[in-house]
Each structure stands twice: as structure tokens, then as C-alpha cells.
Amino acid sequence: MSIDLSQFFEVFFEESFEGLDAMEAELLNLVPGEEDLETINTIFRAAHSIKGGSGTFGFSSVADFTHVLETLLDQIREGSRDLTAEHVNLLLKSVDCLRALLRALQAEQQPDLTEADELRVKFEEILGMRAASKAPEQAPETVRESSFNTYQIDFKPHHHLFKTGNEPLYMISELAELGELETQAFQDDVPDITNLAPEDCFLSWRFFLTTDKEQSCIEEIFEWVEDDADITITLCGGLFGDEEDVAVETVAEEAAPAQEAEPAVVKAAIDPKKPAPVKAATANAESTSIRVGIDKVDSLINMVGELVITQAMLSQLGEQEITEATIASLQEGLAQLAHNTRDLQENVMRIRMLPISFVFSRFPRLVRDISQKLDKQVELKLLGEQTELDKTVMEKLSDPMVHLVRNSLDHGLETVDKRVAAGKNPVGTVTLNSFHQGGNIVIEIMDDGQGLNTTKIREKAIKNGLISETDDLSDNEINELIFLPGFSTADQVSDLSGRGVGMDVVRRNIEALSGSVEVASAPGVGSTFTIRLPLTLAILDGQLVRIAEHTYIIPLISIIESLQIDISKVSRVGKDLDVLRLRDEYIPILRLYNIFNHKGAIETLDKTLLVVVESDNQKVGLLVDDLLSQQQVVIKSLEANYQKVDGVSGATILGDGRVSLIVDISGLIKLSGLRKPGSQELIIESKANLEAS
Amino acid sequence: MIAQHDDLHHKLNLEQDQDVKQFLTFFMAEEEYGVDILTVQEIRSWEEITVIPNSPDFVKGVINLRGTIVPIIDLRLRFGISAIEYGPLTVVIVLKVKLENACKIMGIAVDAVSDVYSIAEHEAKAVPHLSDSDNAQFVAGLVNVGEKMVALLDLQKTMDI
Amino acid sequence: MKRILAVDDSASMRQMVGFTLKKAGFDVTEAKDGSEALNIAKQQSFDAVISDVNMPVMDGITLIRELRSLPNYKFTPLLMLTTESGLDKKSEGKAAGATGWIVKPFNPEQLLAVLKKVIR
Numbered sequence: 001m002s003i004d005l006s007q008f009f010e011v012f013f014e015e016s017f018e019g020l021d022a023m024e025a026e027l028l029n030l031v032p033g034e035e036d037l038e039t040i041n042t043i044f045r046a047a048h049s050i051k052g053g054s055g056t057f058g059f060s061s062v063a064d065f066t067h068v069l070e071t072l073l074d075q076i077r078e079g080s081r082d083l084t085a086e087h088v089n090l091l092l093k094s095v096d097c098l099r100a101l102l103r104a105l106q107a108e109q110q111p112d113l114t115e116a117d118e119l120r121v122k123f124e125e126i127l128g129m130r131a132a133s134k135a136p137e138q139a140p141e142t143v144r145e146s147s148f149n150t151y152q153i154d155f156k157p158h159h160h161l162f163k164t165g166n167e168p169l170y171m172i173s174e175l176a177e178l179g180e181l182e183t184q185a186f187q188d189d190v191p192d193i194t195n196l197a198p199e200d201c202f203l204s205w206r207f208f209l210t211t212d213k214e215q216s217c218i219e220e221i222f223e224w225v226e227d228d229a230d231i232t233i234t235l236c237g238g239l240f241g242d243e244e245d246v247a248v249e250t251v252a253e254e255a256a257p258a259q260e261a262e263p264a265v266v267k268a269a270i271d272p273k274k275p276a277p278v279k280a281a282t283a284n285a286e287s288t289s290i291r292v293g294i295d296k297v298d299s300l301i302n303m304v305g306e307l308v309i310t311q312a313m314l315s316q317l318g319e320q321e322i323t324e325a326t327i328a329s330l331q332e333g334l335a336q337l338a339h340n341t342r343d344l345q346e347n348v349m350r351i352r353m354l355p356i357s358f359v360f361s362r363f364p365r366l367v368r369d370i371s372q373k374l375d376k377q378v379e380l381k382l383l384g385e386q387t388e389l390d391k392t393v394m395e396k397l398s399d400p401m402v403h404l405v406r407n408s409l410d411h412g413l414e415t416v417d418k419r420v421a422a423g424k425n426p427v428g429t430v431t432l433n434s435f436h437q438g439g440n441i442v443i444e445i446m447d448d449g450q451g452l453n454t455t456k457i458r459e460k461a462i463k464n465g466l467i468s469e470t471d472d473l474s475d476n477e478i479n480e481l482i483f484l485p486g487f488s489t490a491d492q493v494s495d496l497s498g499r500g501v502g503m504d505v506v507r508r509n510i511e512a513l514s515g516s517v518e519v520a521s522a523p524g525v526g527s528t529f530t531i532r533l534p535l536t537l538a539i540l541d542g543q544l545v546r547i548a549e550h551t552y553i554i555p556l557i558s559i560i561e562s563l564q565i566d567i568s569k570v571s572r573v574g575k576d577l578d579v580l581r582l583r584d585e586y587i588p589i590l591r592l593y594n595i596f597n598h599k600g601a602i603e604t605l606d607k608t609l610l611v612v613v614e615s616d617n618q619k620v621g622l623l624v625d626d627l628l629s630q631q632q633v634v635i636k637s638l639e640a641n642y643q644k645v646d647g648v649s650g651a652t653i654l655g656d657g658r659v660s661l662i663v664d665i666s667g668l669i670k671l672s673g674l675r676k677p678g679s680q681e682l683i684i685e686s687k688a689n690l691e692a693s
Numbered sequence: 694m695i696a697q698h699d700d701l702h703h704k705l706n707l708e709q710d711q712d713v714k715q716f717l718t719f720f721m722a723e724e725e726y727g728v729d730i731l732t733v734q735e736i737r738s739w740e741e742i743t744v745i746p747n748s749p750d751f752v753k754g755v756i757n758l759r760g761t762i763v764p765i766i767d768l769r770l771r772f773g774i775s776a777i778e779y780g781p782l783t784v785v786i787v788l789k790v791k792l793e794n795a796c797k798i799m800g801i802a803v804d805a806v807s808d809v810y811s812i813a814e815h816e817a818k819a820v821p822h823l824s825d826s827d828n829a830q831f832v833a834g835l836v837n838v839g840e841k842m843v844a845l846l847d848l849q850k851t852m853d854i
Numbered sequence: 855m856k857r858i859l860a861v862d863d864s865a866s867m868r869q870m871v872g873f874t875l876k877k878a879g880f881d882v883t884e885a886k887d888g889s890e891a892l893n894i895a896k897q898q899s900f901d902a903v904i905s906d907v908n909m910p911v912m913d914g915i916t917l918i919r920e921l922r923s924l925p926n927y928k929f930t931p932l933l934m935l936t937t938e939s940g941l942d943k944k945s946e947g948k949a950a951g952a953t954g955w956i957v958k959p960f961n962p963e964q965l966l967a968v969l970k971k972v973i974r
């Protein structure tokens with residue numbers, strides 16, 4: 001019976017990646033000289049598991065590489081070797097290397113072993129091994145033509161043999177499988193019944209085995225009980241009776257020393273199949289499975305139970321005659337159904353939610369490596385790690401966050417000298433914080449560095465033609481310019497961040513998640529980047545609105561208020577922009593029918609409704625003909641079969657089966673031309689004018 | 694009688710031919726067009742459509758196909774022929790088209806569905822260069838079916854919007 | 855049906871061992887460390903125990919030692935899963951009362967062949 005081992009691969013990969021994460025986390029905590037045994041053991045066990053599993057499942061490259069790690073760790077945990085910082089660095093590099101190897105194997109590609117081999121050589125040097133001596137192999141069996149020999153085997157178990165769990169009967173059975181067996185049993189030692197200790201073994205045997213198998217096969221059968229029995233194996237000449245006193249050692253001898261010929265290292269070099277360079281694209285292996293806490297599953301089971309009860313109740317009602325009373329009960333039942341459905345839905349969404357610690361956890365390593373590289377002292381603080389968010393959102397959040405943190409380390413935090421000169425703590429602090437706010441999750445990346453250099457940004461923006469000399473922008477608005485494409489104010493383009501492809505990509509990636517990112521900064525004090533993301537990508541609370549004969553949906557969460565326009569408070573700014581004075585703010589009015597090019601909508605302001613919404617800290621008013629109902633909608637993709645539409649974030653299917661489009665406020669603002677710095681200035685100028693008048 | 698026999702004979706011969714494919718044909722502006730039947734997912738009657746703002750005129754909008762959002766193309770406008778009012782008699786053919794590296798489901802609004810024919814692709818002649826150069830790109834070839842001429846649509850080009 | 859307790863902190867190993875043994879007609883219970891295994895062993899009876907050595911909470915050798923002291927498990931085959939580099943572990947294991955060992959890495963066939971020595 002052969003078993004297909006590939007069914008266990010995915011579990012092995014997942015647990016190995018987790019093991020590597022654990023190794024890394026513990027390694028980062030290690031201080032040579034002060035290490036505690038439990039930490040070392042955890043690291044050892046992780047490496048040991050990966051080695052065992054990879055060997056079992058046939059990933060020999062991983063097994064061979066992990067072997068040296070395990071050997072070093074074993075020596076350290078035994079105390080025969082002291083841990084040094086070099087070891088820690090080497091082990092950390094190995095973790096990276098193993099991750100890459102496993103990812104390649106998981107993607108069923110040929111792993112690139114160059115780094116692994118380089119690292120392994122370093123380990124071997126430390127361990128004083130010239131060649132990676134693999135496990136003592138079986139003594140190379142000298143190939144003899146199969147000739148039959150007869151062996152005499154004397155087997156006298158010690159009294160306690162049974163207590164080792166071994167069973168002589170099975171051993172004899174195995175012996176019989178090797179060839180022709182003749183057995184003589186001796187009961188001489190068996191005491192009489194009054195003295196018989198039932199748990200002890202008093203029997204002994206003499207076997208004559210005629211077989212063409214090697215003697216080692218016989219020895220193997222008794223391998224486990226060598227110390228618990230007297231065993232002699234003698235080769236007889238042909239038929240039993242003649243005893244040549246060869247007195248062969250029964251103990252499995254130490255295998256011949258491993259061949260000096262460098263095994264795996266050379267193998268990798270000779271390997272004809274050149275390892276295909278692992279494509280950068282595969283680096284982002286999004287896992288297709290998710291771990292769910294049992295409590296969430298139990299919750300779901302309860303909800304479904306409630307749902308079934310409600311359904312049964314409604315079903316029963318449906319079979320009755322329709323009377324006033326049944327209608328009332330039906331309505332009650334339907335309300336109950338709505339409640340159950342909502343509960344179920346919320347709970348299912350919760351399954352995709354994972355704590356943000358999964359994303360935060362890659363930063364200790366990142367910060368350590370980069371701060372070492374930049375020769376800066378940095379302390380990383382993580383807050384709100386238990387804040388939950390959707391798994392897909394989290395996976396896509398990782399890269400933008402990495403960029404922002406790198407940015408803080410590279411451009412935000414000053415060197416130790418500069419910090420001391422400025423009277424600051426030589427150790428800079430980067431803080432990652434996360435919390436829920438409204439229907440969003442907020443992630444803050446704060447540093448106590450030098451803050452954004454507003455002057456420099458302004459200069460660069462002018463140089464790049466993004467704004468003009470005469471533009472009057474607030475400091476905050478100037479800072480926001482860094483998110484525009486083609487921007488970089490680094491003195492030299494450092495290879496970490498600052499090539500000018502960074503910030504705008506960050507913003508775009510976050511906006512692709514229907515989120516927003518903004519920056520606040522104070523010179524000499526530090527900067528804070530704030531990312532806001534919707535908690536879920538799939539379901540939305542929407543306000544249905546009508547424009548001409550078309551129904552659109554505005555995300556409820558973005559709506560601040562809806563009102564009828566007081567014409568006396570509307571002023572025209574520039575060529576064709578109307579703004580409404582609302583309390584102490586000026587809200588630009590976006591004529592959706594214009595932006596969407598729909599005919600037949602109401603154009604006179606006093607007969608329409610204005611829905612004031614907010615996006616990216618900007619308030620605008622959307623002009624609609626009418627407000628319809630509010631409902632929860634499931635977001636459907638337009639891109640799947642069509643394409644991305646400007647000003648529209650997605651589509652949904654209403655209760656009557658019609659398709660309705662969901663507006664993308666940020667996109668609408670762009671379409672209307674309001675986003676351009678020029679028009680910002682226009683508003684400010686007009687604000688000033690209006691105030692003056 | 695003889696003509697029918699020839700027709701049938703031709704058809705039978707065709708079906709034994711290796712590169713014979715089945716095509717669903719339909720009418721649009723009094724011309725007959727054909728699409729590979731393997732791309733046809735279903736045929737629907739005209740239903741309420743949701744307009745996509747700022748889309749090309751030949752994109753009439755999207756419909757709900759059992760939970761999936763599917764765009765509907767007005768083939769007349771795609772071909773630059775004047776549009777007609779669509780109503781209960783209009784037919785929508787829902788197609789599954791392989792574009793770039795993705796399979797998209799899209800529908801085309803046509804006047805009426807005609808028939809299913811077995812056509813040997815090698816018998817399709819290229820569109821003469823003199824004709825409507827704009828629309829020629831949408832037609833993979835012209836083929837004779839009995840007495841009439843059917844234009845086989847190149848879906849890759851037609852549906853690439 | 856004979857019952858086997860399989861102990862390993864690696865899920866993939868547990869799955870592989872469990873699958874292999876079940877296919878061979880054994881009833882298999884899994885545990886992820888020595889402590890969990892000991893609790894299970896005290897509440898149920900098994901005809902054999904296979905355990906990894908390196909595990910958190912309670913390692914394999916301690917588990918074997920504990921099991922041997924239980925009257926029910928005096929004669930039960932207790933097998934260790936060990937890697938080649940653990941030659942000294944073998945003697946430590948035997949001293950704790952292990953019946954024998956299976957060397958990692960092993961494939962399903964090897965597992966069953968070794969098992970035959972002590973349980974059928």
C-alpha cells in the first residue's frame with residue numbers, strides 16, 4: 001500500500017512558516033550571554049520539526065540545510081557551545097533563507113540553493129565539520145551473490161524483557177520471514193508454579209535460520225533488545241551442526257565514517273536542473289486557508305440554529321390560512337429572520353477577521369535590520385495588536401506599511417549624533433498603533449524624528465511643476481504633496497525608500513482597499529502617517545439616491561448629513577463651482593448628473609437634495625434628486641466582466657434584482673476636478689473673499 | 694428536391710469534417726452573423742439595464758445575471774450602425790469570451806436569433822478589404838450557408854472594450 | 855481493532871502517521887505534546903504509543919517514563935521517533951523504558967514495518 005504524501009504538504013508548509021516566525025521572534029529576543037534555556041529549546045524544536053518534516057516529505061534540500069542549524073542549536077542547548085551574536089545573525093539569515101526555500105517548494109518550483117549553501121558552509125566552519133556528515137549510513141553492504149547460509153542464533157532474554165514492551169513472539173515471526181527457521185525452546189529456567197513471576201521472561205531459544213539474507217538483517221530484528229538479552233549469532237557451515245566460532249558482534253556496529261566526499265554541497269552544484277530564479281511575483285504567496293478559533297465556529301453554529309428555528313416557524317405560518325392574525329405573526333417572523341440573518345452575517349464576517357498582530361509581527365525584524373544598516377538606534381512600540389481586520393485587507397496592507405516604516409527609519413529618524421545635538425533621546429521611537437473608529441480600522445505609524453521638511457517639499461513640488469511659486473498652501477497641504485507621483489526629496493536616492501515611486505504607490509494601494517492615508521507632521525518633533533480602511537470589503541450600509549431615473553448608492557458611513565439647499569447660502573466660485581455655506585464651512589457642490597452625464601435630472605438647486613459626505617478629510621456635497629431607502633448591500637465587482645469605472649467603486653444587486661452602482665466619493669472628487677491643488681487654492685481664495693464681503 | 698439533397702449532403706459531409714464547428718447565428722440590421730456555439734452561455738430576453746456613466750455608447754449598461762454583473766454591448770452601435778429602441782422583442786446573447794488572460798462574461802443585444810449551423814471554418818473567406826474597414830476588424834470571416842452569407846464574428850476583437 | 859496513541863508537536867507528522875496507521879487498520883488517537891498524551895493515556899487504554907522526542911510542555915522521554923510507571927502500560931510497546939543525530943537519545947529512551955525507536959525521516963512503509971515488531 002503506498003500513500004500519497006502530498007496530501008500532507010500544505011499543512012507541513014503552514015506549520016513550517018509558523019515555526020520560522022516563532023524562531024525569528026525568539027531569536028530577536030536573544031541576548032548572547034543571557035539566553036534562557038526555554039527560548040533556546042523553542043528555537044531548537046522549530047528547526048527540528050522543519051528538519052523532520054522536510055525529510056519525511058521528501059524536501060531533502062531543506063532537510064540538509066536545517067540539519068546544520070539543528071546541530072548548532074543542539075550544542076548550544078546542551079551547553080557545549082556558547083551562543084554568540086554571530087550565531088544569532090547567522091540563524092536569522094537562515095530563517096529568511098528557509099522561508100524562501102519553502103515558498104519555492106510550496107509553489108512547486110525549483111528552489112535556489114545558492115544562499116543556503118553559502119550559509120551552510122559558514123555553519124560548518126563554526127561546527128568544525130569539513131563535510132556535512134550525514135547520519136551514519138548503514139555499513140555499506142558488500143554485495144555478495146545470494147548464497148544461502150545457516151546461522152545459529154542463541155536468544156536468552158533477561159527476565160525483565162516483557163517490561164520493555166517487546167514481544168519475542170513477533171521477533172521470532174520476523175525471523176521466520178527471513179528464511180527457513182528451526183526453533184528450539186528451553187524451559188530450563190522456568191521456575192515451578194509457586195515461584196513463577198508472571199511478568200518475567202524465563203524462556204530462551206536457539207534458532208537455526210537458513211537464509212540468503214545478510215546477517216545484519218538478523219541483527220536488526222534484535223536491535224531493540226540488545227541490552228535486554230544475551231544474543232549470539234554464529235555462522236554455521238552450510239547445515240547446522242558445524243559451528244564456526246566467528247563470534248560476530250551482535251551490536252549494530254557504528255557505521256563506516258561518512259564518506260569524506262562532500263555530499264549535498266557538491267550535489268547542489270552538479271545538479272543539472274538549474275534552479276529557476278524564483279520570480280519576484282511569487283514572493284507574495286497569499287495563503288488560501290485561514291485559522292478560525294473554535295469560539296467563532298460555535299457562535300456560527302448557534303446562529304444557524306436560530307435561523308433554522310425561525311425558518312421552521314415561518315414555514316408553519318405559511319401553511320396556515322392567511323388571516324389578520326397570521327399576517328401579524330408573519331411580520332414578526334420576518335423581523336426575526338432579518339435579525340437572524342444579520343447576526344449570521346456579522347459572525348461570518350468575523351471569521352475573516354484576524355488580529356493586526358499578524359502584520360505587525362514582521363516589523364521587529366525589519367526595524368532591527370534596517371536600524372543596523374543605517375546605524376541608527378531605534379525602539380519599536382506596538383500598540384493595539386489585537387485590533388481585528390479582514391484577512392485580505394491585512395495581506396494587502398503589509399507592503400504599504402513596510403514602505404511607511406522604512407520611510408520613517410530612513411528619512412524621519414535622525415542619526416544618534418543629530419538627535420543628541422537636538423537634545424533628544426539618542427534612541428528614536430517608531431510606534432505602530434491600531435484601533436477601530438466608526439466603521440473603519442485606523443492604523444497610525446508615528447516617529448519622533450525630524451518631521452517633514454515642508455520647505456524642501458515645497459521647493460521640490462515647484463521644481464517638478466506640481467504647484468507654482470504663487471500658490472499659497474498650508475503646511476499640511478504642502479506635506480500632502482508627497483503623495484503625488486514622481487515626488488522625492490531625499491538628498492540621494494537611498495535604496496531603501498526615496499526613489500520617488502514610494503508615496504504615491506502607497507496611497508494608490510491603500511485607496512484600492514477603499515481606504516485613505518494622510519500625514520501630519522511637526523518639524524523637529526516627528527511625523528504621523530494615518531491609514532484608514534473600511535472594516536470589511538464585501539458588505540456596505542448604503543443610502544439609495546435617485547438621479548434622473550438612475551439609482552445610485554452612497555456609502556452610509558461617509559454621509560455626514562443630508563439637507564435641502566438654502567439658495568441664499570450658495571455662492572459661485574471660479575467658473576462653474578458652487579459652494580454652500582454650511583455653518584462655518586464651505587461645501588463644494590458636486591452636480592452628479594453632470595459628472596455622470598445623465599439627462600433629465602433636476603438642475604435647480606433649490607429643488608434638489610444635497611448629501612454632504614466626507615472622504616480623505618475633505619467634505620463635499622453630492623447633488624441628488626431624491627433620497628430613497630437605506631439598505632445593506634453586498635458589493636459586487638464591476639471589474640470581473642467589465643472594467644473599473646471612474647467615480648464608481650462597485651455595483652450591487654437591489655432587492656428587486658436591478659443592478660445599482662455604488663459611488664466612489666474620492667473618485668467623484670477627482671472627476672469633478674476639485675482635487676487639484678489649484679482648485680484648493682481657489683476655494684481658499686474664495687473663502688477669503690466671501691468672508692471679506 | 695435535388696437542391697435540398699445537395700444541401701443535406703453538404704451538411705452531412707461537413708459534420709464529418711474535422712474543423713467543423715457549430716455556430717449560433719443571429720440577425721442584426723438585416724445581416725446574419727454567427728458566433729461559436731461553445732462561447733454561448735445563454736440567450737435572454739431584454740430586461741431592465743443599469744446604465745454605466747461615461748461609458749462608450751455601445752456599452753448599454755450592465756445586468757444582473759444570477760448575482761454576477763454582466764455588461765451588455767449594443768452590437769449595432771459597436772458596428773457604427775444607427776441604434777434602435779430596444780424592447781421586449783430584443784434578444785440578448787450571453788457569451789463567455791477569453792480576453793487577454795481572463796474569461797469575461799458579456800452580452801450582446803441583437804435583433805433576433807436565427808439558427809445553429811455546422812460550418813467548416815476553412816470555408817470561411819476573409820472579408821474583402823474594400824468593405825467597411827472599421828467593422829471588418831470585428832468579422833473573422835464570411836461563409837456561405839446554403840444561399841445566404843453569414844459573417845462570423847471575431848469575439849476577441851468585438852468584445853474587447 | 856488495536857489502538858495506537860500518536861504524539862508529535864508537528865501537525866503534518868501527526869496527520870501522516872495517523873493516516874498511515876488508520877489505513878493499516880489501527881484505531882489512532884493524536885496528541886500534540888507529552889502532557890496531553892499522558893492525560894489521554896490515563897483515561898483510555900492503548901495497545902501502543904508512538905511519540906516524538908522533542909516536544910514542548912513534556913518531551914517524549916519524560917512521557918515514556920511516566921507511562922511505564924502506570925500499571926496499564928507496563929508491557930505496552932512505547933516507541934520513540936528520533937532523528938539520526940539523537941543516538942544518545944536512544945539509550946536515554948531505553949533507560950526511561952522505551953521499547954524501540956523509529957528513525958526520522960521515515961516513510962509510511964517504514965513506519966508500518968517497524969510497528970510490526972511489536973504490535974500486530
